[in-house]
Amino acid sequence: MKPKVKSPLIPEVFQIKKLLRSLNLHTVCEEANCPNIGDCFSRKTATFMIMGDVCTRNCPYCNVNHGKPNPLDPNEPENIATAVKKLGLKHVVITSVDRDDLPDGGASHFAEVIKKVRELNPNTTVEVLIPDFKGNLDALKIVVEANPDVINHNIETVKELYRKVRPQGNYERSLNIIKAVKKLNGNIVTKSGFMVGLGETKEQIVQLLIDLKESDCEVVTIGQYLQPSKNHLPVEKYYTEEEFKEFESIGYRIGFKEVFSGILVRSSFHAGEVFEKVKS
Template identity: 50%
Template sequence: MKDFPERLRHPEKAHRPAQETARKPSWIRVSRAESPEYGETRRILKANALSTVCEEAACPNRGECWSNRHATMMIMGETCTRGCSFCNVATGKPDALDAFEPGRVAQAVAKLGLNHVVITSVDRDDLDDGGAAHFARTIRAVRHQNPTTTIEVLVPDFLHKGTAWTVVVDAAPDVFNHNLECVPRLYPSVRPGARYYQSLRLLDDAKRRNPQGFTKSGLMVGLGESFEELRQVMDDMRAAGVDFITVGQYLQPTPQHHKVDRFVPPEEFRRIAEMARSKGFLAVSATPMTRSSFHAGADFARLQAARRAQTPAMENPNA
């Protein structure tokens, strides 16, 4: 097992001077409402000893999602083996996998009454398969206990893990999601432990292995990218067969994280969305508050409808 430092929150960034987080413009609205449903969602998650990316990544949409009894499950612990400069999840040495976690995720999905669930994870570079088998076990457990619930996975890149990713695809999630996060020029400063073309290849391989499955990827903007760079990434995604793209504003979690270059105004997001639609994505979500799993259930319904609309109706021989 790789030797990691003690659990710290991004220790590799400790040498960076803290910078004040930029003042958010009026169009950035963080939901903080805590309704009775919000409290019930929290209770169910706590009772099943589950982590969520909503909490660990400090998602600004948590209030709205939890009030609608939606939560994105984060499996394999709360500690990531990577130290991406945009991410608020703790970096360090993870605990051993919990063999009972898949069952608890399935129970929580049932208690929350989810029609569509998003399951993600921390990066587990310490595991031989990057956690692929644990993902597959979780998919099967959720499907066994909740046969009508559709399942979306947001997976790590499985860098240096060979064909481990095939175990996840073969478990047949309804949506296979892996976020490119940013344009390739920014990877060294934003996503230093990842490789752009590895992430792109993973999406392409997943689509080739299961052409009928939906693939999805997301980008953050406001990190210093250009419009032309976004255009090229969209072309790359389409060449890899990606069906659904999400684009949202990057928000700096703490002064120690990557600085916001600028806040992209809503009219530019509309232009980004129009460009994405012109590329042929089945579905597009591009707004300042878009996040990969925000409104994922409604988006999945849109994906299904878009595919049906593209499929020619079979001729009725009795017509």
């Protein structure tokens, strides 16, 4: 059964939206129509989306706008750092649209944001949710050398559905990005996430978990795909909380340090709490 969620009309939600607009910032919470926006905004947390709100890719499951992006905002790194400070965040998640139009896919911009956040918020832990940079490991190295605490790259779906769900992505390329992080810096926590409900089988889900673990992924998130609009891929199945608990158990048996699995789980949902568990 489709879960029902509603963004609560409470002061905290309006306050954070006002702050974001004043600094010309975007969040994946808003752009991707995340079902947890009310929960996160009410706790004064958000996943910042850098490099604009227009993606160069057009994945049929995603609600983010696609087309020709605007030039990068040189003030964005400083503005992100300011927002983190004003919100008093202990842990911040920074993601982006895909910017295949840029030579390094935006890796240098990611690094600058990480640098500015650390300068203004030395006690805040930093998690980045990165694109695949079209497999460019030199670009990945730029992000790794900025030394975030967590590097997340979402695999999104099982191998067999990649052509339908991520036509401009590549399953092995995404796995290689995750594996390369650990080779470049073994102290960075590696993380990935995927959706279910797009037509995958249980066996394919298990194989995906095995592939992630073999690629040195330490943390995995699993959530229900929800169709953003009638123009997006339809939901093939709504999983029960019991089934998500089973995926969690399988993930732990395979050897992940943390498995966060549930209907409304998204890769950055309660990311700070998940990170604390991994480091404890």
